[in-house]
Amino acid sequence: xxxxxxxxxxxxxxxxxxxxxxxxxxxxxxxxxxxxxxxxxxxxxxxxxxxxxxxxxxxxxxxxxxxxxxxxxxxxxxxxxxxxxxxxxxxxxxxxxxxxxxxxxxxxxxxxxxxxxxxxxxxxxxxxxxxxxxxxxxxxxxxxxxxxxxxxxxxxxxxxxxxxxxxxxxxxxxxxxxxxxxxxxxxxxxxxxxxxxxxxxxxxxxxxxxxxxxxxxxxxxxxxxxxxxxxxxxxxxxxxxxxxxxxxxxxxxxxxxxxxxxxxxxxxxxxxxxxxxxxxxxxxxxxxxxxxxxxxxxxxxxxxxxxxxxxxxxxxxxxxxx
Ligand SMILES: *[C@@H]1O[C@H](CO)[C@@H](O)[C@H](O)[C@H]1NC(C)=O
Ligand SMILES: *[C@@H]1O[C@H](CO)[C@@H](O)[C@H](O)[C@H]1NC(C)=O
Ligand SMILES: *[C@@H]1O[C@H](CO)[C@@H](O)[C@H](O)[C@H]1NC(C)=O
Ligand SMILES: *[C@@H]1O[C@H](CO)[C@@H](O)[C@H](O)[C@H]1NC(C)=O
Ligand SMILES: *[C@@H]1O[C@H](CO)[C@@H](O)[C@H](O)[C@H]1NC(C)=O
Ligand SMILES: *[C@@H]1O[C@H](CO)[C@@H](O)[C@H](O)[C@H]1NC(C)=O
Numbered sequence: 001x002x003x004x005x006x007x008x009x010x011x012x013x014x015x016x017x018x019x020x021x022x023x024x025x026x027x028x029x030x031x032x033x034x035x036x037x038x039x040x041x042x043x044x045x046x047x048x049x050x051x052x053x054x055x056x057x058x059x060x061x062x063x064x065x066x067x068x069x070x071x072x073x074x075x076x077x078x079x080x081x082x083x084x085x086x087x088x089x090x091x092x093x094x095x096x097x098x099x100x101x102x103x104x105x106x107x108x109x110x111x112x113x114x115x116x117x118x119x120x121x122x123x124x125x126x127x128x129x130x131x132x133x134x135x136x137x138x139x140x141x142x143x144x145x146x147x148x149x150x151x152x153x154x155x156x157x158x159x160x161x162x163x164x165x166x167x168x169x170x171x172x173x174x175x176x177x178x179x180x181x182x183x184x185x186x187x188x189x190x191x192x193x194x195x196x197x198x199x200x201x202x203x204x205x206x207x208x209x210x211x212x213x214x215x216x217x218x219x220x221x222x223x224x225x226x227x228x229x230x231x232x233x234x235x236x237x238x239x240x241x242x243x244x245x246x247x248x249x250x251x252x253x254x255x256x257x258x259x260x261x262x263x264x265x266x267x268x269x270x271x272x273x274x275x276x277x278x279x280x281x282x283x284x285x286x287x288x289x290x291x292x293x294x295x296x297x298x299x300x301x302x303x304x305x306x307x308x309x310x311x312x313x314x315x316x317x318x319x320x321x322x
Contacts, residue, residue, distance in 0.1 A: 024320035025161050025225050027312035030114045033059070034068040034097065036089050036150060037118040037165075039293060041071035049073055051258055051289040052296030056116075058303035065310060068106065070097050077119045077146035081138045082128040089119055089150050098157060110160045114310050117150050118165035118231070121292070124202045125170070126186050130195065140202055144209040148217060155221050163227045163309060163318070164214055166207040168235040171200040174257055174291040182263040183291040184273060189265060207232055218321040226321045227309055234305060234317045238287055238298060245301045248285030250278060257288035258295055 035041045035056050039049035048054035060067035070093040074086025087093060100106040123143045127133045134143075151162050170176045175185050178196040182188075211228060218226050238245045242252040261273030278286060284297040294302075309318040 023225075023322065024227065025114065025310070025312045029112065029312055030063075030065065030161065030310045031112040032066040032068065032108050033114045033116060033310060034108070034159075035071045035116045035118075036093050036097075037071035037116070038075040038086075038122055039071075039073035040121060040168075041069070041116070041118050042073045043067065043069040044072065049289070049293045050296045050299045051283070051293075053299070055299040055303040055306065058300050059307040059310070062303055062307040063310060065307070068097075068108070070094075071118070074122060075119065076123040076128065077143060077150065080135065081143055081146060082123045082134045084122055084127065086122075089117075090146065090153075094150065094153055101157065110158050113159070114161040114163060115151075115154050115159050116163045116165060116306070117147060119147050119150070120144075120167035120203075120206060121170065124167065124199065124206065125176070125292075129202060130176075130199060140206050141209060144206045145213065147210055148213045151214075151226070152217065152221075155224055160223055161225045163229050163306065164210065165229045165306075166210065166232045167203045168231050168294075169200070169239070170203050171196045172235065172239050172254075174255070174260070174288060177255070180291075182265055182267065184261055184263070184269050185292055187263045187265060187267045187269055203232065214321055221322070224322050227318045228321055229306065229309065229315075230317045230319070231302075234302065235294075235298075238301070242287060246285055246287065246297055248282050248297065249280075250282035250285040252285050254287040256286070257290050258283050258286045259290045261290075 041056060042048060043054040043056040056067050056069055072087040072093060074084055075088050076082040076084050077088060078090040079088045122128060124130060129140060151164060174180055175183060176195055176199040178193045180192040214226060214228060239254045242254050246252050258278045261275040263273045286295045287298050289295040305315050305317050308315045
C-alpha cells in the first residue's frame with residue numbers, strides 16, 4: 001500500500017519531468033508550417049513585399065518544411081478593430097484555413113505542424129492606431145488580445161505547436177523614423193518626431209501585453225507548445241550590428257532602403273515619386289527594402305532563425321513558454 005503522501009510527491013515529480021521534457025518541439029518533429037500575418041509574411045506572390053522571396057519561402061527551403069501560407073499583405077488582426085481593405089487574420093485567414101481543413105484540401109497532422117502568427121505592423125500604423133483611424137474605443141489592448149485570440153482559435157481547431165512573433169521596432173523603419181520623408185505610404189503633413197515616439201510606445205507596450213497574455217494562456221492549453229519569438233530584439237540587433245547579417249557589395253545601410261521614393265508634401269501616393277533604387281548584389285547591403293518593409297537579406301537571416309526554432313534547435317531569439 002503506497003501512502004497518499006508518496007503518491008503526491010511522485011505525481012509532482014512526474015509533472016515536473018513531463019513539463020521539462022515537453023518544453024518546445026522535438027528535433028525533427030515538425031514537417032509543416034502554416035503562416036498567419038501581413039506583408040512581412042505573405043509568400044503568396046513574387047516578388048513579395050521584401051523585393052524577392054519572403055521569409056517563409058526561405059524557411060521552407062532551409063528546414064526543409066512544407067509551407068502553407070495564409071498571411072496576406074495589408075492585413076490586420078481583425079477588421080472589426082482596425083479596418084483596412086485587405087484580408088485580416090480573424091475574418092479571412094482563419095476562415096480560409098478552417099474551410100480548407102474541414103473540406104479536406106488541407107490535412108495536416110497537428111503533431112507535425114507549427115503555426116506562425118506575426119501581426120501588428122498595419123494595426124499599429126498609418127490609417128489605424130497611429131492616426132486614430134481605428135474603430136471608436138479600440139486601443140492597443142484589444143488589438144494585441146486579438147493576436148493571442150488567434151492562437152487560441154487555432155488551438156481549439158486542433159493546432160498544437162505555435163510561434164508568436166513579436167512586433168519589430170517599427171520606429172526604425174523609414175516611415176516611422178524621426179527623420180522620415182513623404183513616401184508612398186504617407187505624404188500628408190505630420191510631425192515625424194511625434195510619430196516615432198508614439199510608435200515606439202505602441203510597439204513596446206503591445207509586445208509586453210502580448211507576452212504577459214501568452215504567459216498566462218500557455219499553462220491552460222494542454223499539449224500545446226508555444227514559442228515567443230523576439231522579432232523586436234532580432235531586428236534591433238540587425239540594426240545595431242548589420243555586419244553580422246548583411247552581406248551585399250555596397251556600404252551596409254540600415255537607415256535607407258533599396259527602393260526609396262521621395263514624394264512632395266501632399267503629393268498623391270499613386271504618383272511614382274522620386275526614386276533611388278539599389279540593384280543586384282548591392283541590395284543585400286540593406287536592412288530595408290522600402291520605407292516600411294525589410295529586405296530579402298533580412299528575410300533570409302530571419303528565416304534562418306525561425307527555421308532553427310521549428311527544427312527544435314536552440315535560437316537565442318525564441319523562448320518556449322510550453
Ligand atoms: C468559407 O466557407 C464559407 C461557407 O462555404 C464561405 O461562406 C466563406 O466565404 C469561406 N471563406 C473563405 C475565406 O474561403
Ligand atoms: C475548400 O475551401 C477553400 C477555401 O474556402 C476553397 O477555396 C476550396 O475550393 C474548397 N475545396 C473544396 C474541394 O471544396
Ligand atoms: C514635433 O514634435 C516634437 C515633440 O513633441 C516637438 O519638440 C517639435 O517642436 C515638433 N516639431 C514641429 C515642427 O512642430
Ligand atoms: C548573402 O547571404 C545569403 C545567405 O544568407 C546568400 O543567399 C546571398 O547570395 C548573399 N548575398 C551576396 C551578395 O553575396
Ligand atoms: C543608405 O541608403 C540611402 C538610399 O535609400 C542613401 O540615401 C544613404 O546615403 C545610404 N546611407 C549610407 C550610410 O550609405
Ligand atoms: C498640405 O495639406 C495640408 C492639409 O490640407 C495643408 O494645411 C498644407 O498647407 C499643405 N501643404 C502643402 C505644402 O501643400
